[in-house]
Amino acid sequence: MSANLRELISAERIATRVAELGRQIRADHPDETIVVIAVLKGSFLFLADLARAIPGDVRIEFLGVASYHGGTSSSGAVQITQDLRANIEGQACLIVEDIVDTGLTMDYLLRTLAVRGPKSVRIATLLDKPSNREIDVPVDYVGFTIPDEFVVGYGLDLGELYRNLPYVAVYVP
Numbered sequence: 001m002s003a004n005l006r007e008l009i010s011a012e013r014i015a016t017r018v019a020e021l022g023r024q025i026r027a028d029h030p031d032e033t034i035v036v037i038a039v040l041k042g043s044f045l046f047l048a049d050l051a052r053a054i055p056g057d058v059r060i061e062f063l064g065v066a067s068y069h070g071g072t073s074s075s076g077a078v079q080i081t082q083d084l085r086a087n088i089e090g091q092a093c094l095i096v097e098d099i100v101d102t103g104l105t106m107d108y109l110l111r112t113l114a115v116r117g118p119k120s121v122r123i124a125t126l127l128d129k130p131s132n133r134e135i136d137v138p139v140d141y142v143g144f145t146i147p148d149e150f151v152v153g154y155g156l157d158l159g160e161l162y163r164n165l166p167y168v169a170v171y172v173p
């Protein structure tokens, strides 16, 4: 492990929790095809494992977003860089995120998807940093609640590095 990384959540703990979430998500959507909407890029590994942990019919869609807050701007502006290809009207949707921090990105996504007339929209996030929340967002499924530290691994990056780590680590500069 790099000197800058301190393991926070092991690959084994992630696997156990993702299996639980998959069963819970299916139990909450009996007999429904779930449209899993993965928010790129950070959710790609969580998506891959979670999708396989949800029994029954699932569709996979991708959504690209760029957030311009926390560093480059204080506006909280979020922009969709790659939109869904599918029509979600009348569909049971599940947004899959890597981490909910201020909540600004998720709030924007919820408002953007709501106007498209889905049957339901639930949220699954691998990580939740509630201490940093600026907007209250209804997160239905949380993998792990973590303290306000900058984390990388299992999809999360720092300058596009560390996404391939099989565990979540705190980056210590």
Ligand code: 5GP
Pocket (backbone or CB within 6 Å): 042, 067, 097, 098, 099, 100, 101, 102, 103, 104, 105, 106, 149, 150, 151, 152, 156, 157, 158
């Ligand atoms: P929010 O809009 O909730 O403040 O932030 C959501 C986005 O900020 C996440 O999807 C992620 O890209 C980024 N982010 C927030 N906290 C962290 C963190 O600890 N590590 C990394 N790598 N990204 C983070």
